[in-house]
Amino acid sequence: MLEIKNLHVKLEEEDKQILKGVDLTVEAGKVHAIMGPNGSGKSTLSYVLSGKDGYEVTEGTATLDGEDILEMEPEERAAAGLFLAFQYPVEIPGVGNMTFLRTAVNAQRKARGEDEISASDFLKLVRERAASLEIDADMLKRPVNVGFSGGEKKRNEILQMAMLEPKMCILDETDSGLDVDAMKLVAHGVNALRDQGRGFLVITHYQRLLDHIKPDVVHIMSNGRIIKTGGPELALEVEKNGYADMKAEVA
Amino acid sequence: MALPQVKQTATEARLAAMTRPDGAKWITEIREAALARVSDMGLPGARDEYWKYTRPETLVQPEAPQAATFDDDDEQLFHEFDRLKVVFVDGVFSAEDSDDLTLEGIEISRLADVATQDIHWAKDLYGTLETNGQTPVQRPLAALNTAYAADGIVIRVTGAPSKPVNLIYEHRATGSDVLLHHVIKVEEGAEFTLLENGPAAARLNKVLEVDIADTGKFHHIRAQGRDHERRAATHIFARLGRESAFKSFTMTANGALTRNECVIELTGDDAIAHVAGACVGDGDFVHDDTVFITHDAENCESRQVFKKVLRNGAVGVFQGKILVKAGAQKTDGYQISQSLLLDGDSQFLAKPELEIYADDVACSHGSTSGAIDETALFYLRSRGLPHGIATDLLTLAFLAEAVQEIEDQDLQAEINTRIERWLERRRG
Numbered sequence: 187m188l189e190i191k192n193l194h195v196k197l198e199e200e201d202k203q204i205l206k207g208v209d210l211t212v213e214a215g216k217v218h219a220i221m222g223p224n225g226s227g228k229s230t231l232s233y234v235l236s237g238k239d240g241y242e243v244t245e246g247t248a249t250l251d252g253e254d255i256l257e258m259e260p261e262e263r264a265a266a267g268l269f270l271a272f273q274y275p276v277e278i279p280g281v282g283n284m285t286f287l288r289t290a291v292n293a294q295r296k297a298r299g300e301d302e303i304s305a306s307d308f309l310k311l312v313r314e315r316a317a318s319l320e321i322d323a324d325m326l327k328r329p330v331n332v333g334f335s336g337g338e339k340k341r342n343e344i345l346q347m348a349m350l351e352p353k354m355c356i357l358d359e360t361d362s363g364l365d366v367d368a369m370k371l372v373a374h375g376v377n378a379l380r381d382q383g384r385g386f387l388v389i390t391h392y393q394r395l396l397d398h399i400k401p402d403v404v405h406i407m408s409n410g411r412i413i414k415t416g417g418p419e420l421a422l423e424v425e426k427n428g429y430a431d432m433k434a435e436v437a
Numbered sequence: 438m439a440l441p442q443v444k445q446t447a448t449e450a451r452l453a454a455m456t457r458p459d460g461a462k463w464i465t466e467i468r469e470a471a472l473a474r475v476s477d478m479g480l481p482g483a484r485d486e487y488w489k490y491t492r493p494e495t496l497v498q499p500e501a502p503q504a505a506t507f508d509d510d511d512e513q514l515f516h517e518f519d520r521l522k523v524v525f526v527d528g529v530f531s532a533e534d535s536d537d538l539t540l541e542g543i544e545i546s547r548l549a550d551v552a553t554q555d556i557h558w559a560k561d562l563y564g565t566l567e568t569n570g571q572t573p574v575q576r577p578l579a580a581l582n583t584a585y586a587a588d589g590i591v592i593r594v595t596g597a598p599s600k601p602v603n604l605i606y607e608h609r610a611t612g613s614d615v616l617l618h619h620v621i622k623v624e625e626g627a628e629f630t631l632l633e634n635g636p637a638a639a640r641l642n643k644v645l646e647v648d649i650a651d652t653g654k655f656h657h658i659r660a661q662g663r664d665h666e667r668r669a670a671t672h673i674f675a676r677l678g679r680e681s682a683f684k685s686f687t688m689t690a691n692g693a694l695t696r697n698e699c700v701i702e703l704t705g706d707d708a709i710a711h712v713a714g715a716c717v718g719d720g721d722f723v724h725d726d727t728v729f730i731t732h733d734a735e736n737c738e739s740r741q742v743f744k745k746v747l748r749n750g751a752v753g754v755f756q757g758k759i760l761v762k763a764g765a766q767k768t769d770g771y772q773i774s775q776s777l778l779l780d781g782d783s784q785f786l787a788k789p790e791l792e793i794y795a796d797d798v799a800c801s802h803g804s805t806s807g808a809i810d811e812t813a814l815f816y817l818r819s820r821g822l823p824h825g826i827a828t829d830l831l832t833l834a835f836l837a838e839a840v841q842e843i844e845d846q847d848l849q850a851e852i853n854t855r856i857e858r859w860l861e862r863r864r865g
Contacts (some may be wrong), residue, residue, distance in 0.1 A: 189533070237818070264821035278834060281834045291821075325837070
């Protein structure tokens with residue numbers, strides 16, 4: 187599904203190489219986790235894949251179901267089925283959460299040549315999916331993420347994911363700032379979407395999220411490269427010994 | 438003091454081109470006094486401090502610049518609302534297009550009729566608030582209006598009429614040079630909503646005087662546009678009694694030059710004055726909001742919220758002042774003016790002013806200029822919203838604070854829809 191080959195990325199504004207040859211393939215229906223120390227390039231990878239400005243791809247490719255996503259606008263990537271759950275969801279005063287969700291769902295449908303969803307069907311769907319994430323009517327009415335707690339923001343990300351039904355989901359440190367209960371809710375939301383051949387790339391510092399979202403494959407990223415790939419046991423190893431040993435291994 | 442020669446010449450040229458309407462003795466006296474004020478002050482010139490950001494020449498010159506009439510493909514604003522329509526065509530009241538002017542709780546007359554009557558309550562109000570509003574800052578175009586306006590609407594509100602009065606302006610002649618003068622008296626405890634919309638003329642000079650007695654309430658929602666070539670100078674003069682409320686909102690779309698002045702005097706304790714504006718300009722567009730609020734009583738609240746969206750070289754101006762007189766304790770004054778510049782060609786010029794002579798007051802003011810928030814834009818796009826739709830959504834969000842000043846939710850939605858369509862048209 188998501189295929190990244192030899193991806194090299196530098197900052198547009200300065201001559202600083204962040205990703206130095208990332209190779210990664212997420213198959214349909216699989217959950218891949220990326221772990222790694224601060225500054226290893228994990229978030230950059232998520233931003234480059236979703237199309238944020240300020241990065242320049244100097245080498246390599248990234249495709250989603252064979253389509254080159256690096257050439258696409260952010261909204262085209264979204265319509266193609268890519269979704270990024272932000273590490274820091276953005277507050278947008280003046281834009282109602284519900285309006286935002288409906289506009290997003292319909293924009294993607296339109297881009298894919300599908301009919302817009304009717305207002306009543308949409309409302310039913312939102313209520314149902316919001317309820318399972320314990321998002322109440324008030325949160326849906328408020329402006330996007332404004333005045334939301336850290337946990338509410340992350341749950342709101344998962345609600346967007348549930349409404350947009352992407353093929354490939356990237357979760358950028360979705361566990362940061364979450365207490366245990368909120369993490370379980372988020373994990374529950376992700377697990378509910380795990381079927382139907384969706385791919386997941388879960389970026390995290392800590393193993394604890396992976397207790398709730400069981401990965402198929404774990405990658406360790408350091409200094410702009412994936413230095414080690416293995417099964418879920420790799421995450422436990424990191425938790426016990428930190429990253430230093432692995433970095434020493436490849437050095 | 439003699440006027441500078443340039444000003445003297447310009448003023449004389451304009452006055453020579455005008456004809457004073459006939460009327461009863463009382464209004465003739467008022468008009469003569471107003472004419473004397475104009476001659477004393479002279480009409481605005483490019484060197485006047487109060488006209489530093491907006492060039493007044495086209496508003497002053499003897500002939501109105503030609504302006505193409507605007508063929509609106511949209512439904513008339515407020516058409517779904519139950520309202521009493523009062524229509525002016527190129528500044529002349531049209532009985533044929535208007536509704537019957539009878540409505541319970543309100544007396545509505547035409548200025549042209551009132552002016553011929555020997556005695557009328559309007560004699561104590563017509564030109565009075567305009568005259569008061571000449572100090573400390575001169576507003577010669579308003580005095581010119583009092584001297585020469587032949588038509589307008591004269592309203593006395595005694596109760597709570599079941600529906601708003603909607604003044605609808607139609608522009609049919611490309612060279613129409615229009616003066617309109619409205620007078621509204623809201624009696625004690627009465628409540629009234631005034632709606633205004635439609636392109637009025639090639640050049641419009643309009644004055645609205647509103648006198649609100651104790652505990653009276655006045656709501657005003659005005660839409661200017663979408664005609665592109667109009668020039669307009671409008672003045673609102675409001676005087677507020679004890680525990681009264683004045684709430685005015687203006688939406689402006691397009692227009693070569695629009696200067697909206699709002700002069701409010703809070704004269705009774707515990708009164709509230711809110712004035713807000715949302716404007717959208719694209720290209721050949723100059724929009725100026727000039728507001729002057731005087732607190733002359735205790736425990737009053739005033740609020741100014743002005744938002745401007747500018748693109749393709751459009752220019753926005755804001756001059757807003759809060760004057761708190763000695764003795765106006767417990768004043769709560771708030772003022773915000775902001776612009777969203779959608780490109781590097783547009784500009785916003787703001788002059789916020791506070792002048793406070795009381796020691797127990799809370800006054801705040803702020804002014805900002807900014808571009809679209811790139812982080813928010815990326816967030817929206819990453820959810821599949823195309824660049825244009827995402828930008829429009831953020832633009833509407835920017836204007837929301839001003840539009841939300843409209844109390845009535847339905848009217849708020851009506852205005853929002855119009856702004857949305859304006860943005861949509863530009864998205865193509």
